[in-house]
Amino acid sequence: RIAVLEDDKVAEAYLERPERRSIAGNIYKGVVDNVLPGMEAAFIEIGLEKNGFLYVDEVIAPELEGKSHGRKIQDLLSRGQEVLVQAVKDPMKSKGARLTTEISLPGRFVVFVPHGEGLGVSRRLEDDERTRLRDIVKKLDVKKGGVIVRTAAEGASADDIERDLVFLQRLWKTIETRAKSVKPPSLVYQEAELPLRVIRDLFTEDFERAIVDHDRTHKRVVGYLKKTSPHMVERVVRYKEREPLFEHLGVDAEIRST
Numbered sequence: 441r442i443a444v445l446e447d448d449k450v451a452e453a454y455l456e457r458p459e460r461r462s463i464a465g466n467i468y469k470g471v472v473d474n475v476l477p478g479m480e481a482a483f484i485e486i487g488l489e490k491n492g493f494l495y496v497d498e499v500i501a502p503e504l505e506g507k508s509h510g511r512k513i514q515d516l517l518s519r520g521q522e523v524l525v526q527a528v529k530d531p532m533k534s535k536g537a538r539l540t541t542e543i544s545l546p547g548r549f550v551v552f553v554p555h556g557e558g559l560g561v562s563r564r565l566e567d568d569e570r571t572r573l574r575d576i577v578k579k580l581d582v583k584k585g586g587v588i589v590r591t592a593a594e595g596a597s598a599d600d601i602e603r604d605l606v607f608l609q610r611l612w613k614t615i616e617t618r619a620k621s622v623k624p625p626s627l628v629y630q631e632a633e634l635p636l637r638v639i640r641d642l643f644t645e646d647f648e649r650a651i652v653d654h655d656r657t658h659k660r661v662v663g664y665l666k667k668t669s670p671h672m673v674e675r676v677v678r679y680k681e682r683e684p685l686f687e688h689l690g691v692d693a694e695i696r697s698t
Contacts, residue, residue: 442638443691450694456634463488463527463537465546465631467615469624470539472521475514482517483536484525487625490536494525498540500555522624545608548640548668549593549601550577552608556586564591576601585612592644596669604668636664649675653685 444452456462468486475482483491496513517523529538544553559577561570573589576598580587582605593601615629622628632640635657643650643665652658658678665673679685686692 441686442634443686443689443695444638444642445689445691448690450691453691453695454634454638461633462530462631464530465637466527466627467543467619467629468492468525468527468539469619469622469626469628470523470525471624472517472519472523474519475517477512477514480513482513484523484539485625486525486527486537486539487627488531488537490531490534492525492527492531492537492539493535494523494539494541498528498538498542500542524619524628544588545611546590546640547604547608549590549596549604550608551588551590552605552612553586553588554584554612558586559589560586561589562591562593565594569594573601577605580605585609592641595645600669607667635661639664640668643672645672647675649677651677651679651685651689653679 442454443450468484470484470486470492473483473485473491480496482494484494486492494517496511496516499511499513499516501511501516523541524543525539525541526543527537528540531537542553542555544551544556559574559582561573561577563570565573570589573593573596577587577589579598580602587605589601611629619628631637635652639650639661650661652661655678658676662673662676665676679688681688684692686695
C-alpha cells in the first residue's frame with residue numbers, strides 16, 4: 441500500500457494485492473485467436489483466462505501502399521499469427537485486457553518507444569525547460585525508436601537522462617531476445633510492482649521523503665534510485681517504529697473515513 445501525503449493530508453492512495461497484480465504494462469507474446477472485421481479488432485490469446493482485445497488503431501504495421509486511413513484489421517492480422525503486445529488496461533469482469541502493439545517502456549525521466557520515432561517532451565513543463573531537455577535528447581543520437589521526455593525530467597541532468605535511456609534500451613534488447621525464444625502465448629516482460637512504479641512515476645524533487653516500512657521494498661527502491669537518480673537516495677527513510685506506518689501518519693484513519 442502506498443499513500444502520497446501533501447501537507448500531512450492523504451492526497452492519493454494506491455494498493456495492489458500480490459495475487460491480483462495489475463497486468464497493465466506487461467508484454468506478452470500472443471497468438472491471434474480470431475479476427476473480427478465488423479468490430480475492426482482481433483482477439484489475442486496471451487495465456488490469461490480471457491483473450492486480450494486488440495483494436496485496429498492499436499496495430500502498428502508497415503503502412504500498406506500509401507493507405508494509412510481505412511486500414512482493415514483483416515489486412516493486418518490473420519488467425520494463428522504470433523504478435524508481441526503490451527497490455528494497456530486490465531481485464532474487467534467479462535472483458536479481456538486491452539492490448540496494443542505500440543510497445544512503450546517508461547523510465548524515470550523518459551519513455552522509450554522501440555517501434556516509434558521522433559522526440560516528444562511533456563507539455564506540462566515550461567518552454568525553456570522543454571527546449572533544454574529536447575537539446576539533451578537530440579545530442580544522445582537515438583538510432584532506433586522514439587523518446588518521450590516525462591514531466592519528472594524537470595531539472596534532470598544530461599547524465600540522468602542518458603542513464604535512464606540506456607537502461608531502457610538494454611531492457612528492450614532483453615525483451616526482444618526473450619520474445620524470440622519463448623513459445624506463445626507467454627509473458628515476456630512483467631511491469632514493475634507497485635512501489636517501484638510509484639517511485640518511478642511520482643517521486644520527484646518536490647517530495648521531501650519516501651518512508652518505507654518493509655526491508656525488501658526499501659532495498660529495491662534504493663537500488664532503483666541508485667541506478668536512476670542517485671541524489672534522491674538520501675530521501676528514502678527506513679521506518680522501524682512499533683506503531684504501523686499508516687497508523688502513525690494517520691493514513692489508515694483517512695482511508696477509513698473515505
